[in-house]
Amino acid sequence: MSKRKRQFFKNFLFTATVVGAINLSACSSGSKDEATSDSTTTEETATTKTKTKAPSAATVGQVNVFLEISGSMKGFMPASSGGQITQFQETLDALLATVQQNNQLGKKQFYEVSEKIAPANYSQVSKHLRYGLEATASSSTIPVMLDSIISNYSQPNGVNVFISDFIYAPANGRAVNFVTTDIYQVIAKAQQQGQAVSIFGATSDFKGTFYPAVKINHKTIPNCCATEVPYYVWVMGKPEQVQLFNRQVMTGKFADEIHLGFAFPEPVYSVLDKYLPVGNWYCNSSNNACHEITVSDLNTPLEMVVGLNLTQLPASYTNEPYLKKNLKIQADNSDAQITAIYTAAQFKTQKGVAGQNTNPLKPYSHFVKVKFSKMAAPEVELLLSLQNQRPAWVQNRTTTDDSQMNNDGAKTFQLAGIVAGVERAYSTENNTVFTATIQAKKE
Known part of the structure; x- marks a missing residue:
């Protein structure tokens, strides 16, 4: 390794990119297919035109939270569950309360996502999360939702947080063969915007109808599920903003995580x-x-x-x-x-x-x-x-046939293909954490 390259690792601080509209579809409703080191970023982001006042380096300027409320999400938030709550409800209720009450986060705005993205206050989102979804509708495709989030809500001093099952279910079934290419194309665009994404994965008990992406054997799985069902939280924005948000809100919340579009400094x-x-x-x-x-x-x-000293790295690397x-x-x-x-x-x-x-x-x-x-x-x-390698949980969590959910366990359709597309978008960048x-x- 040359001196020039070594110097790169010493000076390069949390820059990179990711996130974009991903050519996938969410599950539709029944009507449609230990060391102590407290660090902060040492440089402010470049001055850009924004309606929000630029924050200090230790502040996330704005947090936009998007909760999918389509039919596929109802099993995570059942309206009738005998007084019992799902792990999804328990985890997300605590997480969103942390966002709402955290004074180190700037402005907070909540949205609910189905066919369209609709603004909602914290109380409304909390009510749906706690007490369940009564009436639901079909969702827009994941690419449409992500494209709208990134195009209309992204700010250089904030993050977008998207909560969804992230199931790839295109209307044309043959499109699943091109999932990696489709993901690559949209993430390559997002790379140019200087964004990054942290993906956090978890599973939850699920009480309701499951809508698989693969409908050859079952168009729906009623009274699902005998196994837990995966869901994901995507945190998107400029790398330094995402890192700050993760430290303040996400640390220790999820066992599975992957970070795309980041570069990390040389550790002490x-x-x-x-x-x-x-x-x-x-x-x-x-x-x-x-x-x-x-x-x-x-x-x-x-x-x-x-x-x-690896305390500044995400837990998935340590x-x-x-x-x-x-x-x-x-x-x-x-x-x-x-x-x-x-x-x-x-x-x-x-x-x-x-x-x-x-x-x-x-x-x-x-x-x-x-x-x-x-x-x-x-x-x-x-x-x-x-x-910097793909964590094992991604492959363990992926399937090409999610209609066998009760037999195969907690799997997400084409998850590995989604991640592979993102990785391809960064194939020309350094694959070393430090x-x-x-x-x-x-x-």
Whole structure:
């Protein structure tokens, strides 16, 4: 990796793009088919023409919430449920109340979406969410809804929040074969607008009629469902605004998430030479951080621990399975490899760490053990990189036949195809979340 490229990672702060009108259709009604680091963005967005006063870097200027209320959503918000509420109602009621009461968010506006987008106050949306949908109508297609949201409601200092089952059900069934292309085309347009999207996924019990996208076996599934049904919350807007909203409102709310159109800064990191060192080497520290080591010899294989502060990354990038699969080390002229990854809590219990002064560990949320025994050049550059890969839940949640919902479990029709289209729109951009560089020099 060149110096120029490394500098890119150090300076590039939360910029990228996504979101657009997606060529899909929502399910229709029966009538129609641990480290502490509190950061904020350090640069304000460019001055643009807007009716809303530009916020400070720590403020989301406006939040527009769009709740789909078509027939396909009635099972999440049943009007008659014996006094019991669904997980959807419990989760979304708490989330929207947080939006409404959060003083760090600017103006809030709520909308209900069926055939058209209609403005509604918080009380009306809350009433429908809590007590159910009595009369419902067919929905517009997802592309129409998204296109309207992005074209008419987007602001450089705000976010749009769209809540829907996001089922791809085109009127022409043959169109499902082109879902990835259709998604790519609309997201490629949105990329030029400088937007990004965070997708949060969850499942809920569902009490009512389910309208599958695939109607070969069943046009409807009455009294559904024996399994939970997926739904999604899309947060769309300028990357820095979406990130702020996610920290203030979405953190910890959903187990499944994916973030598209973002770039992330290099994390705070350092080699820690006082914890579990093996071999003949020492740190060349600078500014309280060690990014360079000197190797006396490699008669004994070298082992070192690198502390990383990953608290500013979304949770989907920092869970144990994702890090073990996607945190990589590249080092030409060396056999360097990652041998262990620990959270802060795990690392403090390791033999040789427990009982020691752990104050130097406080800046870091994760610890990576690196080992190598060869240096075929006087100086070797070790690159710790986290790859940006599609999370496993997307594939686990997708299906090509949602008419078997009761047998197959919580699946969304063509979800993987939708995500693939978005990924294609960003195929020319960097697919690395971050890179941390360590220089190793022979003495």
